[in-house]
Amino acid sequence: MRAQITPRPFLKWAGGKTQLIEELVRRMPLQFENYHEPFIGGGALFFKLYRENKIRRATISDLNAELIDTYIAIRDHVADVIGTLAEFPHRAEFFYRLRAQAPAELDLVHRAARMIYLNKTGYNGLYRVNRRGQFNVPFGSYKSPQYCDEVNLHAVARALQNVAIVCAPFDQIVERAAPGDWVYFDPPYAPLSATSNFTAYHATGFGFADQIKLRDVCVALDARAVRVMISNSSAESIRALYAVAPFRIEQVLANRAINSNGKGRGKLVELIITNYA
Numbered sequence: 001m002r003a004q005i006t007p008r009p010f011l012k013w014a015g016g017k018t019q020l021i022e023e024l025v026r027r028m029p030l031q032f033e034n035y036h037e038p039f040i041g042g043g044a045l046f047f048k049l050y051r052e053n054k055i056r057r058a059t060i061s062d063l064n065a066e067l068i069d070t071y072i073a074i075r076d077h078v079a080d081v082i083g084t085l086a087e088f089p090h091r092a093e094f095f096y097r098l099r100a101q102a103p104a105e106l107d108l109v110h111r112a113a114r115m116i117y118l119n120k121t122g123y124n125g126l127y128r129v130n131r132r133g134q135f136n137v138p139f140g141s142y143k144s145p146q147y148c149d150e151v152n153l154h155a156v157a158r159a160l161q162n163v164a165i166v167c168a169p170f171d172q173i174v175e176r177a178a179p180g181d182w183v184y185f186d187p188p189y190a191p192l193s194a195t196s197n198f199t200a201y202h203a204t205g206f207g208f209a210d211q212i213k214l215r216d217v218c219v220a221l222d223a224r225a226v227r228v229m230i231s232n233s234s235a236e237s238i239r240a241l242y243a244v245a246p247f248r249i250e251q252v253l254a255n256r257a258i259n260s261n262g263k264g265r266g267k268l269v270e271l272i273i274t275n276y277a
């Protein structure tokens with residue numbers, strides 16, 4: 001047992017799995033080789049499994065390059081990331097100046113520090129980009145946000161030491177996962193109705209064609225003896241997609257922290273789908 005209670009997610013991430021986590025852990029396979037999480041986001045399940053000493057080797061990936069660079073910077077240069085954050089003041093004027101900088105023009109450490117600072121001091125901890133891929137969340141009204149949590153960042157760096165961190169679309173998992181591995185997919189959820197369309201994680205969005213592709217990737221992984229677990233909304237379209245062998249669909253109740261309009265927090269039925277019992 002580790003005495004440390006850290007690491008914990010170091011970003012607030014829309015669709016973060018903190019609320020569903022016990023239900024997910026309850027459904028993990030008893031044994032597996034490598035762990036893969038191709039929609040890592042804030043990494044709530046990854047950090048939980050690490051804290052409980054349940055993973056040996058892991059690969060985490062996401063399509064969001066700034067997010068992936070932030071994980072890499074923390075893994076490889078945590079002291080520099082902390083040193084940079086420590087010099088950032090909590091001021092609106094500084095926030096907007098940093099926000100205006102193009103991440104591609106910054107070095108890896110500053111790109112990561114920018115991401116963490118904007119995430120922790122921006123409105124509601126949202127990550128949102130406009131059509132040109134520019135971060136456009138306004139300054140938040142936090143009194144003293146913890147954007148330089150040194151203890152947790154060091155713990156996160158330790159957790160990431162032997163982890164492969166990749167910027168890639170989810171379907172590349174087919175090339176990486178081997179028999180005996182376990183993959184947890186937490187895609188942008190299918191909207192429950194045409195009006196609740198919260199898919200702005202990435203400039204390209206995630207449409208129903210992607211949901212179909214994800215199901216097909218899971219079928220391909222099943223054929224190679226890879227175990228999969230998928231979380232998604234309880235949209236009829238998703239139930240229909242997975243109403244085929246080898247999938248099992250279970251309904252769970254989740255307390256959603258951020259939803260389409262930032263109001264209406266409450267319990268929602270969500271689905272956890274596996275290809276094993």
Ligand SMILES: C[S@@+](CC[C@H](N)C(=O)[O-])C[C@H]1O[C@@H](n2cnc3c(N)ncnc32)[C@H](O)[C@@H]1O
Nearest residue numbers: 013015016017039041042043044063169170186
């Ligand atoms: C629901 S969030 C994951 C939340 C995460 N489980 C957590 O605890 O914070 C979905 C993630 O999928 C990523 N994403 C969107 N489209 C993708 C794609 N085609 N391939 C890989 N990742 C994608 C987004 O950048 C986002 O981080």
